[in-house]
Each structure stands twice: as structure tokens, then as C-alpha cells.
Amino acid sequence: MDGQNMGHPVLHDKLKADADRLSEALHNMSKLFLAPKEEKSLRRFSTAEVAELLRVSDGYLRKAHFDGRIPDVEQGPGNKRSYSAEEILEIRRILSENAKDPHQFLPGRRPGDKLQIWSTVNFKGGSSKTTTTVTLGMRLALRGYRVCLVDADPQASLTTFFGYQPELDFKDGGTLYDAIRYNDGDQSRKPILDVLQKTYFPNLDLVPGGIMLSEFETETPTALSRGEQPVFFNRIRDSLRQVEDDYDIVLIDCPPQLGYLTMSAVCASTSLLMTIIPERVDLASASQFLTMASGILEVLHSNGGIGAYDNFAYLLTRFDTAISAQQDLSEWIRQLLGESVIGTPFVKSSAVSEAGLSQKTIFEVDLAGSKNRRTYDRALESVIGFSNDIEEMIQTAWERGGQDEA
Ligand SMILES: Nc1ncnc2c1ncn2[C@@H]1O[C@H](COP(=O)(O)OP(=O)(O)OP(=O)(O)O)[C@@H](O)[C@H]1O
Ligand SMILES: [Mg+2]
Numbered sequence: 461m462d463g464q465n466m467g468h469p470v471l472h473d474k475l476k477a478d479a480d481r482l483s484e485a486l487h488n489m490s491k492l493f494l495a496p497k498e499e500k501s502l503r504r505f506s507t508a509e510v511a512e513l514l515r516v517s518d519g520y521l522r523k524a525h526f527d528g529r530i531p532d533v534e535q536g537p538g539n540k541r542s543y544s545a546e547e548i549l550e551i552r553r554i555l556s557e558n559a560k561d562p563h564q565f566l567p568g569r570r571p572g573d574k575l576q577i578w579s580t581v582n583f584k585g586g587s588s589k590t591t592t593t594v595t596l597g598m599r600l601a602l603r604g605y606r607v608c609l610v611d612a613d614p615q616a617s618l619t620t621f622f623g624y625q626p627e628l629d630f631k632d633g634g635t636l637y638d639a640i641r642y643n644d645g646d647q648s649r650k651p652i653l654d655v656l657q658k659t660y661f662p663n664l665d666l667v668p669g670g671i672m673l674s675e676f677e678t679e680t681p682t683a684l685s686r687g688e689q690p691v692f693f694n695r696i697r698d699s700l701r702q703v704e705d706d707y708d709i710v711l712i713d714c715p716p717q718l719g720y721l722t723m724s725a726v727c728a729s730t731s732l733l734m735t736i737i738p739e740r741v742d743l744a745s746a747s748q749f750l751t752m753a754s755g756i757l758e759v760l761h762s763n764g765g766i767g768a769y770d771n772f773a774y775l776l777t778r779f780d781t782a783i784s785a786q787q788d789l790s791e792w793i794r795q796l797l798g799e800s801v802i803g804t805p806f807v808k809s810s811a812v813s814e815a816g817l818s819q820k821t822i823f824e825v826d827l828a829g830s831k832n833r834r835t836y837d838r839a840l841e842s843v844i845g846f847s848n849d850i851e852e853m854i855q856t857a858w859e860r861g862g863q864d865e866a
Contacts, residue, residue, distance in 0.1 A: 487628055500623035500660050503826050504534070504542035512844070513548060513602050514555070514565065530554050545602060545662045552604050567851075568605045568708035573858040576770075577700065577710040578850075579612075579725040580733045581753075584745040585716040587735040588777035590617045592806060593713040595821045599847040601663035602823070605708040608656070611669030612636055612696070612725050613715040619668040620819050622659045626670040635670040640695040640724065642683040652699040669713075673721060680720040692720045693760055697728035709854065718752050726753075727760060730857065731771040733850070735806075737778045738789040770857040775846060776805035804845030811839040 511518045524530045525541075530551045533543050543551075556565035563570065580589040593609065601607045611618040616626035616635075626635070639652040657666045680692045690698050700710060712725040726732060736746050760766050774797055780786050794801050811832060815825045822839050 483627065486625075502545050502661055503824060504544055505548065507541050507543075510543050510548055510551075513604075514552065524551075524555070529558070548602065549604070549662050566604050567855070569858065573708075574730065575700075575704055575707060575710065576731065576854050576857060577712065577729045578731045578733050579712040579714055579722075579729040580735060581714045581722060581726065581749070582735050582746065583717050583722075583749050584735075584737070584742050587716075587737050587742060588806060589716070589735050590621075590713050591812060591816060591821070592733070592735055592775060592777060593711050594618055594621045595812075595823070595843055596847050596850060597664055597711050598661060598821055598823045599843060600709055600711075600851065601661055603847075603851065604663070606663055606706065608665045608667065608703065608707045608710045610636060610667040610696070610700075610710060610712040610725075612673065612712050612721045613669050614671050614674040614721075615715065616669035616671070616673075618713040619666065619670070621821065622657070622661075622666055622668075623819070624668060626668060630668055630670040630672070633672070635668045635672055636696075636699075637670065637672040637676060639667070639699040640676060642679050642688055644679075649695075649699070652702050656703065665707075673715075676721055676724075677719045692724050693727035693763075693766070694724075696724040700728060718749065718756065723756060723760065726757070727766045729769070731769055731773065731853070734772070734774050735777040736774055736793065738776050738786045738793060738805075740789070743789065743793070771853050772800060773850070773853065774801045776801065778808040779805040780808040802846050802849045804842060804849055806846055807839060807842040809835060809839035809842070811836040 505513070507518050507521060511521050514521070521530075525532055531547075531554075533541050533547050535541050552565045556562040559565055569575070580593045582589060590613070597607050597609045609618060616624075619626045619630075619635075624630070634655050636652075636655065638650045638655050641647070641649050643649075652667060655667055657668060659666050676692075684691065696712070712729065714722045714725050734746065734749075736742060757766060774793070776790050776793065779790060790805065809822075811822050811825070815822050822836065822843060825836065
């Protein structure tokens, strides 16, 4: 700092210095506390969990092991089997080869089925968009679907669930931004495959987000005025085309605003999922969102930005069943919005928020010796419930009657 500013540093210098200090300190702290992404690993699953995931009985599974139809797995105390997610997938493949209906165990797309792209939206911050997206993504991956998660939020909280620190790991690129950015000098967008990351979770890939995405909001008006193609609402859709055949389902986590990123995600989607907390203020903002969205979608529709949606579904989130006002409001919402409201709500649970503190979903929490088993089970029941509801909507979009039966 020069002599003139010794006593009163200019603001931008001070902010820059503070930012650098913070960033370095965070980096050091994360090395101490956070498992780096290489170390993030998935727990094993019990026989009961695997039976539920495969939609067979425990006995069916035990017999398949006994008959040698599927490879055996690790056994712990009391000869209790435990399965890794990879082993569950392998068992799916083997069982599907010999099943009367091979899709019973691999319920994903068949020839002619279109890729399902769901965006999670609401401009109410904290309405559980990210938690819902990542939890649903993991559940669908465990159910045997090939899932790609796309983090379209500059806050990049979805990305942190996979052990990344976006501000450090993608400082020099590697996010969705690279795949949708506009031309600037010799820089232009890259194939989405360049930024797509495999994760420690089998069947689940990630297109990371990061603060760079906010550039998309500021650059879109100028790109529009110089007529750069494709226009903003086609850019996410265009980039996803390159991986069209690699997935059954893409889930896009949107920022809490109706900006260009959200609109681009909405236009890429085949279905929309709107999270709503059954509270009065949240309903007011949901109503504002819908009014704004309908105005914008009308314009986009007439410009060829969007076509028909398979579903516009509402999910009640952070639903506190102990609060009667929330019960009443949720009933009221169901009466108003009817079938669009997903049958099972995502209940509010400390099992979810506590797991979230260490960037985990409830599927990743280790339950060994847990005192909160009942709380956990209740949350899990809710997650499985709404995920199954959404899975059924996906199966319906593929014109299949109901879910696969065991
Ligand atoms: N079912 C739940 N039970 C308890 N806490 C929850 C639940 N779902 C989400 N939360 C907590 O609520 C907070 C906000 O959730 P989340 O980040 O998913 O919301 P969001 O809509 O993505 O927020 P933003 O608008 O900032 O993107 C987090 O601390 C999360 O752990
Ligand atoms: Mg979020």
C-alpha cells in the first residue's frame, strides 16, 4: 500500500486484501476439517435397504445369494450382509439379464424414451431446492437410473455436496458456465463433457456450479443485443444435447431467482419441480414467482423457447408436521393446486439439516450407534415417498403403467 493510503486504504484494495485473507484461511481450514473429494465415500447398505431398492423381499435376495445367482457380499457381525452401491448396481444388472422383464431391475430409458430433464425452481431462498435435488438425485441413482445433476446456481451449494469447494476447485473454470458462456475474443463455450464430473456415487454425475455463473446473468443482455446464437434460453438445452444418450434423468438445481440461468434451465426441461414451504410468506412468494414465470414463459413460448411440459409439480418441503398451521396450509394448497401437488411431502427433519451441515444427504449418514434412528427413519420414509412419486411421474412420461413390480 502506498504512503497516501497508509491510514485509509481505498475500499477496493481493502476488500481485495480481506477477500484474499479469507480465501486463504478457508482453504487452510478446509484442509483440516473437510474430507477432500477423493476421500468422500459412500456407506454400505443393509439387506433390508437393498431389498427395498430392488423391490424384492429380503428372502428373495437371500435365496439369490444362496443359489449363487448373484455374487456374495461382505458379512458383518451376526452374518449381516452389507452392500456397496456398486454391488447393488451389479446385482441389478445380473438380475435383469435373467428376469422375465429386464426393465424390472433396470427401470431407466428404453429405445424411444426421451431424456427426462427436471429443474427445481422457486425464487424463495432456502425452500430446500438444493437439498431436494441432491437427495432425489441420489435416490434415483440408487434405484438404477443414470442421473446427471446440474448445478445452475452461482452459490454452488449442490456442488459442495460432492466434496468440492467451488471457489477453489473451479477458480480457473470447470463449471456449467464454460458450457453455456458467450463468445468473448478467442474464448467460447466448451462441450459439457469437458466439465462433467463423475462422483463417488455410482450412476451419478455432476456438472458443477460456481460464482462464474453469475457472469451469465450480466452477459446475456449484451449477447442478446448483438444477436449471438443460440440465445440464452437455448444454451443449457443445447449443451445437454451432447450427453443426451448417457443419462435417464437430468436434475437441474436453479438459483433462487427468475434470472437468465433459471429461464435457460426451465426451457431445457421436460418437467418442473417447484418447492414450497407451507407457510404464508412462502406461499405469497410462490404466487409471485408463478405470476412472473407465466408472463415470461408466454413470451418465450411465442419465441419458440419452450414447448409442452410433462409435469409441473409442486413439492411441499420443510413441512413441519408438528405445526398445525402448516398442516392446514398444506391441505389448502392441495385443494387449490390439486394433483400437481406431489402426494408425499418432504418433511422437516433434524436428520436432514444435520446431515446438510457436513454436506451430506440422509443417504450418506452413518447410522452405526445412532441415537436418532427414529428421526432418521421418519425423514427417510418421506424422502423415499416423494422420490417414488416423482419416479412414477417419470415412468408415466415414458408411457409405462406404474412402477416396476418385484
Ligand atoms: N427437509 C428438511 N428438513 C430440515 N432442514 C432442511 C430440509 N430441507 C432443507 N433443509 C435445510 O434448509 C436450508 C436450506 O435448504 P437448501 O439449501 O436446500 O434450500 P435452497 O432452496 O436450495 O436455498 P437457496 O435458495 O439458497 O438455493 C439448509 O440448511 C438445509 O439443510
Ligand atoms: Mg440452493
